[in-house]
Structures are given as structure tokens and as C-alpha cells.
Amino acid sequence: MERAKQxxxxxxxxxxxxxxxxxSKLAEVIEEDKxxxxxxxxxxxxRYGEENRGVSIIELDGAYQMCxxxxxxxxxxxxxxSPRKYVLTDTVLETLSIIAYxxxxxxxxxxxxRGVSCDHAVNRLIELDLIKELGRLDAPxxxxxxxxxxxxxxxxxxxxxxxxxxxxxxxxxxxxxxAEEEIQLKLDV
Amino acid sequence: MERAKQxxxxxxxxxxxxxxxxxSKLAEVIEEDKxxxxxxxxxxxxRYGEENRGVSIIELDGAYQMCxxxxxxxxxxxxxxSPRKYVLTDTVLETLSIIAYxxxxxxxxxxxxRGVSCDHAVNRLIELDLIKELGRLDAPxxxxxxxxxxxxxxxxxxxxxxxxxxxxxxxxxxxxxxAEEEIQLKLDV
Amino acid sequence: MAIxxxxxxxxxxxxxxxxxxxxxxxxIYDIPIVTIxxxxxEYIKQMQTEDMNVMSEFLLMAATLLDIxxxxxxxxxxxxxxxxxxxxxxLVQKLLEYKMYKYMSFELKDRQxxxxxxxxxxxxxxxxxAAYRPPVDYEELMGDMNLARLHEIFKSVVKKQEDKIxxxxxxxxxxxxxxxxxxxxxxxxxxxxxxxEKFGFRALLEEQSTKMDVIVTFLVILELMKVGKINIxxxxxxxxxxxxxxxxxxxxxxxxxxxxxG
Numbered sequence: 001m002e003r004a005k006q007x008x009x010x011x012x013x014x015x016x017x018x019x020x021x022x023x024s025k026l027a028e029v030i031e032e033d034k035x036x037x038x039x040x041x042x043x044x045x046x047r048y049g050e051e052n053r054g055v056s057i058i059e060l061d062g063a064y065q066m067c068x069x070x071x072x073x074x075x076x077x078x079x080x081x082s083p084r085k086y087v088l089t090d091t092v093l094e095t096l097s098i099i100a101y102x103x104x105x106x107x108x109x110x111x112x113x114r115g116v117s118c119d120h121a122v123n124r125l126i127e128l129d130l131i132k133e134l135g136r137l138d139a140p141x142x143x144x145x146x147x148x149x150x151x152x153x154x155x156x157x158x159x160x161x162x163x164x165x166x167x168x169x170x171x172x173x174x175x176x177x178x179a180e181e182e183i184q185l186k187l188d189v
Numbered sequence: 190m191e192r193a194k195q196x197x198x199x200x201x202x203x204x205x206x207x208x209x210x211x212x213s214k215l216a217e218v219i220e221e222d223k224x225x226x227x228x229x230x231x232x233x234x235x236r237y238g239e240e241n242r243g244v245s246i247i248e249l250d251g252a253y254q255m256c257x258x259x260x261x262x263x264x265x266x267x268x269x270x271s272p273r274k275y276v277l278t279d280t281v282l283e284t285l286s287i288i289a290y291x292x293x294x295x296x297x298x299x300x301x302x303r304g305v306s307c308d309h310a311v312n313r314l315i316e317l318d319l320i321k322e323l324g325r326l327d328a329p330x331x332x333x334x335x336x337x338x339x340x341x342x343x344x345x346x347x348x349x350x351x352x353x354x355x356x357x358x359x360x361x362x363x364x365x366x367x368a369e370e371e372i373q374l375k376l377d378v
Numbered sequence: 379m380a381i382x383x384x385x386x387x388x389x390x391x392x393x394x395x396x397x398x399x400x401x402x403x404x405x406i407y408d409i410p411i412v413t414i415x416x417x418x419x420e421y422i423k424q425m426q427t428e429d430m431n432v433m434s435e436f437l438l439m440a441a442t443l444l445d446i447x448x449x450x451x452x453x454x455x456x457x458x459x460x461x462x463x464x465x466x467x468x469l470v471q472k473l474l475e476y477k478m479y480k481y482m483s484f485e486l487k488d489r490q491x492x493x494x495x496x497x498x499x500x501x502x503x504x505x506x507x508a509a510y511r512p513p514v515d516y517e518e519l520m521g522d523m524n525l526a527r528l529h530e531i532f533k534s535v536v537k538k539q540e541d542k543i544x545x546x547x548x549x550x551x552x553x554x555x556x557x558x559x560x561x562x563x564x565x566x567x568x569x570x571x572x573x574x575e576k577f578g579f580r581a582l583l584e585e586q587s588t589k590m591d592v593i594v595t596f597l598v599i600l601e602l603m604k605v606g607k608i609n610i611x612x613x614x615x616x617x618x619x620x621x622x623x624x625x626x627x628x629x630x631x632x633x634x635x636x637x638x639x640g
Contacts, residue, residue: 004241009264011243012257015204016265018501029267052193054200058496065498068201073495075198078218080205080497088490090483091389097483113475116390116435126306133280133305142538144305156486157493165485205497256502269507275519282523286532302539317514344516345525353525 006030007044011066020063020150060153061160086128095121096130096152100164103147104134122146130155195219196233203246203255211252275317284310285319285341289353292336293323299335311335319344391439392476394421399473406473409466411450415443442469560594567598571608571623579610579619 001009009030013021027037041064045057056069068076088096095118098110110118125131129151136142148161158164190198198219202210216226230253234246245258257265277285284307287299299307314320318340325331337350347353388394398417399406422436449455449465457463464470501508570582579599583592599621602608609622 008241008243008258009261012261013243013265013268015244015255015499016257016502017268018207018499021268025268025271028271029264052197054197054202055204066204067499068205068497069197070492070495072198072201073497075218076201076205076497079202079210079214083494083497085494088487093483093487094389094480097479097486100486101479101482113472113479114390115392115439115472115476117431123306129309132309135279142534154496154498155493156489157496158489165482165489201497205499207499207502262504265503266507269503270510270512275514277519277521277523282528282531283535286528287535289528290532302535304539317519340516344520345523345528347525353529 001031003040006032006040010041010044014057014064014066018066020060020065022063026064058154059159060150063150065154091118092121092124096125096148099125099131099146100148100152100161103161104137104145105147106137106143106145108143190220192229195221195229199230199233200255203253207255209249209252209254215253278310280307281310281313285314285337288314288320288335289337289341292350293326293334294336295326295332295334297332389480391436392473393480394418394436395439395473396477396480406477407470409470411443411447411466415440415447418443560598563591563594564598564601567595567602568607571602571621572625574623575625576620576622579621582621 010026013026013029023034023038023041026041027034030037030040032040041057045059048056052069054069054072055066057064057066094114095110098113099105102109102113107118107122110122122131126133129149131146131152132149134145134147137145153159199215202215202218212223212227212230215230216223219226219229221229230246230248234248237245243257243261244255246253246255283303284299287302288294291298291302296307296311299311311320315322318338320335320341321338323334323336326334341347342349388397395414395418398414398421399409402410402413402417404410404414419440422433422440425433425436446465446469454462454464567582570577579596582595599608599610599619603610605627607624607627609624610619611622612619
């Protein structure tokens with residue numbers, strides 16, 4: 001299959017399916033190996049960006065999905081239904097951040113870190129399809145293990161778990177100092 | 190609004206709506222009169238054709254819709270029809286075992302036993318034709334009742350539900366005692 | 379120390395501790411444990427929560443703080459490498475870890491706002507394609523799964539459910555349902571007081587089986603003391619309560635009904 005057609009097929013598939021499509025499936029259809037397919041898609045992603053197109057392609061943990069460009073939101077919302085917005089409480093967000101960074105993780109581990117029970121937050125996150133059960137830990141009681149979903153990646157604009165904002169305690173201290181200095185500066189002015 | 194942005198907005202709207210959008214609506218969003226908007230869209234239609242893109246824009250009685258190019262149909266079929274690899278995860282198996290031994294059973298009862306939501310597992314099991322809805326419970330909210338299917342019996346080599354091994358009450362008592370002893374041990378330490 | 383009029387809502391004991399540390403501009407690695415403990419206790423005294431589960435978590439931390447406070451007064455413990463151990467070290471680690479995740483949750487919140495501006499599209503498959511379901515290869519799906527294993531899974535699920543039930547609390551729950559009969563208890567204690575001139579509370583309890591029995595018995599003792607049927611004395615805290623019976627005093631009949639209200 002010639003290159004131009006391969007790109008057209010990928011575009012057509014991502015458009016029609018709406019949801020994310022595995023790299024391996026796309027590769028199969030355009031009769032190419034996964035490595036080449038990935039390269040083609042990445043080139044397309046770049047070109048879409050350069051051309052300031054209305055749509056873009058995002059990567060979600062080895063799958064690809066077509067979506068609108070974020071900057072156009074204010075115009076689109078005049079016609080399109082806005083996606084269901086849900087506000088996550090601090091409790092739920094804290095629980096989610098622990099699960100995102102420590103997965104696979106049990107309820108008990110989450111509770112140890114937060115110092116409070118997390119049943120409610122965990123159930124809410126499952127309900128919102130932001131986390132899922134990953135199986136059970138091979139330990140007494142065989143507790144459930146939780147991890148994040150593809151919906152999590154989409155909702156937080158994260159390509160894959162490696163793409164999560166860095167977690168670094170020292171950096172944290174730096175941030176804090178910076179913030180304090182900034183405030184000091186403002187006060188001095 | 191500059192021209193490039195107008196085109197991006199039109200593309201994004203037609204993409205996210207999936208269905209046909211009135212010319213007047215598009216004109217309103219890109220802040221242009223209908224005549225100019227029509228001219229812009231027609232130019233886009235032409236360009237999409239020249240570039241052999243995977244999608245095209247069609248006109249439908251004063252409205253516009255984005256769709257895939259007809260020639261690519263066979264590839265779409267390939268993706269949509271490619272066999273899915275199903276795996277019975279722990280979660281799905283646990284849910285199935287509860288339904289098998291406690292049927293007819295509601296979602297709520299399953300969740301009580303497992304301690305987490307079971308929507309996903311139940312949907313997957315229905316999709317796999319291993320469980321089915323049996324009707325509704327005569328209780329507030331009239332919740333759905335689930336039970337196993339003939340396919341379940343076939344897959345597990347069971348002649349009828351009476352063949353399912355019983356969980357006897359004595360065993361249940363044993364479990365309770367074990368649990369109590371374990372906790373007692375922890376308290377004694 | 380001034381307590382803010384409106385108490386903030388805290389996510390948990392660690393959240394409250396971090397707030398105090400920030401407020402006092404303290405170095406997290408060198409927490410003045412006495413000050414922080416005092417402020418912490420002051421806060422939870424003001425907390426108005428009915429939820430015992432939440433409260434117990436805050437109290438647990440209070441106990442930890444007091445424990446650290448005690449250890450700070452004692453000579454420092456030395457670990458295997460011969461270094462002095464800081465009793466605060468473990469708490470500091472916990473606080474830092476918690477703080478890190480809390481910070482990351484703010485980062486995630488920001489990202490969610492940006493990501494929320496992206497719109498997707500529902501699938502627009504031709505109907506015949508959308509309706510198509512690839513056949514399931516049941517043999518492959520089942521693998522080495524069989525009825526015996528499904529049964530094992532069910533047993534382990536049920537066992538897990540049993541494990542989760544706290545036998546102490548669950549028994550307590552059961553007792554609340556089959557109430558201890560106050561009238562019977564009253565008559566029992568009264569008869570006991572008539573039969574024994576002087577007796578210990580503990581001796582009385584030996585005849586009781588459950589926690590609810592003990593509580594009700596104690597209430598009955600208080601009632602009997604109020605009407606002058608008995609006198610009690612206790613030398614020191616946690617000593618046995620010594621009960622002396624006044625044989626001449628008759629318990630008014632209406633007391634039985636009154637006691638039942640409690």
C-alpha cells in the first residue's frame with residue numbers, strides 16, 4: 001500500500017471508530033509493521049499540528065484516538081454538547097494521585113499514605129471509570145489491586161503512565177521555596 | 190477570525206458532531222455570513238479531495254457532514270470486524286462465580302459481596318453470552334436480576350444448575366471462625 | 379494560641395498536621411513536637427464530627443504525637459549503626475510522602491482542566507458493521523478454566539467477604555439488635571443487692587456475658603444509687619467499685635419504667 005493511502009486509511013479509521021484504536025490493529029490494516037506504523041502516525045500527528053488543523057491525534061498507552069484541538073473549545077461548545085463535567089473532590093483526587101503513581105496498589109496502602117479510609121473515594125473512581133481492578137495481591141486476604149484506566153489518561157491528557165508529571169520529593173521542596181520567595185518578593189515591593 | 194482558524198473550527202465541529210450540521214450554525218460560529226461560509230467549506234471539500242484525505246465533507250440539503258471516503262470502506266470493515274481477544278480476568282471470573290452460585294442475583298448483591306462496583310464485569314459477561322438478565326426483582330427500584338446462560342453450561346460442561354457444587358453452610362462457619370481467629374491473633378500481639 | 383473561628387475541613391490527620399506545620403512556618407525535618415501536639419489536640423477538641431470512624435483516625439494521630447512527645451523526653455535510642463534515632467523520623471517520612479501525593483493531586487487537577495477542552499466523537503460505523511459481533515472462541519476463552527476452579531474462586535470470594543467482617547464490631551451490632559432486657563437486669567441486680575450486703579462491681583459482672591450486659595448493669599447501679607438503694611465507693615481509678623446495699627430501702631415500682639427509657 002502506498003504511503004498516501006496508508007495515511008488516508010489511518011485517518012478514516014480513527015475518524016469512524018471515534019474511540020481509541022490499538023497500534024497493532026492499525027498496523028495490520030495498513031499492512032505495515034508496528035514500528036513503521038508508529039512512525040507514520042507520529043508524522044501525521046506532527047503535520048496536523050503544523051497545519052493548525054481542527055483535529056489532532058493523541059496517543060493513549062499504545063493506542064491512538066482522534067480528537068479536537070483544545071484551543072478551539074470555546075467555539076465548539078457553541079454547537080457541540082459539552083462533555084459531562086464532573087468535579088473531583090480533594091479526597092478523590094488525592095486517592096487518584098496515589099493510585100496513579102503507586103499502581104498496582106491495594107486499599108490498605110492508600111489508607112496508610114492518607115491516614116484515612118478511602119473506600120468511598122475508590123468506589124467513586126471506579127464509577128467514573130478512572131481506575132479499575134488489576135487483580136489481587138498474592139498476600140493474606142488476597143486484597144484487590146487498583147490501577148488507572150485509559151479514561152484516566154484521556155481525562156488528564158496523559159499519553160502513558162511514563163508521561164505523568166514527575167514525582168520528586170526534592171523538587172517539591174524547591175517548588176515550595178520558590179513559592180515562598182515569590183510571596184516574599186511581592187511583600188517587599 | 191482569520192481564515193485558517195475558521196477552517197480549523199469547521200473541521201473540528203464536523204468531526205465532533207459526526208452528523209450533519211446546518212450551514213447557518215457553522216456561519217454563526219466562525220462569525221461569517223452564510224455565503225462566505227459556504228465558499229470556505231466548498232474550498233475545503235475540494236482540498237480534501239485533492240489531498241486524498243481519509244475523510245471528506247459532503248453537503249446534505251444545506252447542511253454539511255464529515256464522513257470517510259467510500260473507497261476506504263473495506264479497511265474500516267477490517268478493523269471493526271477484526272476478532273477481539275477476550276480474556277477472563279480475575280474480576281470477571283469472580284463476578285461470574287457469584288452469579289453462578291447465587292442466581293438470580295442483582296448488581297447490588299454482587300457488589301456487596303465483592304466490595305466494589307461490578308458494572309464492567311457484568312457487561313462483559315453479557316457480551317460473552319455467559320450471563321443474561323432474568324427479569325426484575327420486585328423491590329424498590331426494580332433492579333435487574335442476572336443468571337447464567339446455556340452457553341455458560343456448555344462452556345463449563347454443566348448439565349444443569351443443580352450440577353453446580355454447593356457451598357455448604359458448615360464451610361461458611363469455618364470461614365467465619367478462621368477470620369475471627371486471625372483477627373484475634375492480631376489483637377493479642 | 380488563637381483558634382480560627384471557622385475550622386477548615388481537613389482530609390485527614392496528616393492533612394491537619396501539614397496545615398499546622400505550614401501555618402507555624404516550621405521545618406518539616408525539625409518539628410517542635412510539643413507545640414504541634416498542643417495545637418493538634420486543640421484542633422481536634424474543636425472538631426465537631428459525629429462520625430466515629432473519622433474521629434478515631436484523628437485520635438490515633440493524637441496518640442502517635444503524644445507517644446513521640448514522650449520518647450523525645452527519654453534518652454535517645456540508638457540503632458544498629460550506633461546512630462541516635464529521632465522519634466520523629468517515621469512521622470516526617472509519612473508527612474513528606476503524603477505531601478508529595480497531595481501536591482501531585484493539584485498537578486493532576488490542572489491537567490484535567492486542559493484535557494477537558496478536548497472533544498471526541500462517537501463511533502459512526504455503518505449499521506451492518508456496528509451490529510457485527512465477532513464470534514467468541516469459547517475453547518480459547520475458557521483455557522484451563524473449569525467448574526472446579528470456578529467453585530474455588532467463589533469460595534475465596536466468600537471467604538474474603540467473611541474476612542472483611544470485623545468479628546468484634548459485628549458481634550456488637552448483633553447485641554444491639556437483641557436488646558438486653560432492662561427490667562430483668564433491674565430485678566437481677568436488686569435481688570443480688572438484697573442477697574449480698576457488700577459486694578464488688580467486678581464480682582457482679584462475673585455473672586454477665588456480653589458488653590451490652592455490662593453497660594446495662596452499670597446503668598442499673600447508677601439508678602439504684604440515685605434512689606438510695608445502694609452506696610458505692612471507689613478508692614482509686616480503675617479500682618473495683620465497692621457496693622453496699624441498704625436493705626431497708628424499697629425501690630419504687632415506677633423506677634422500672636423510667637429506667638427503660640434509657
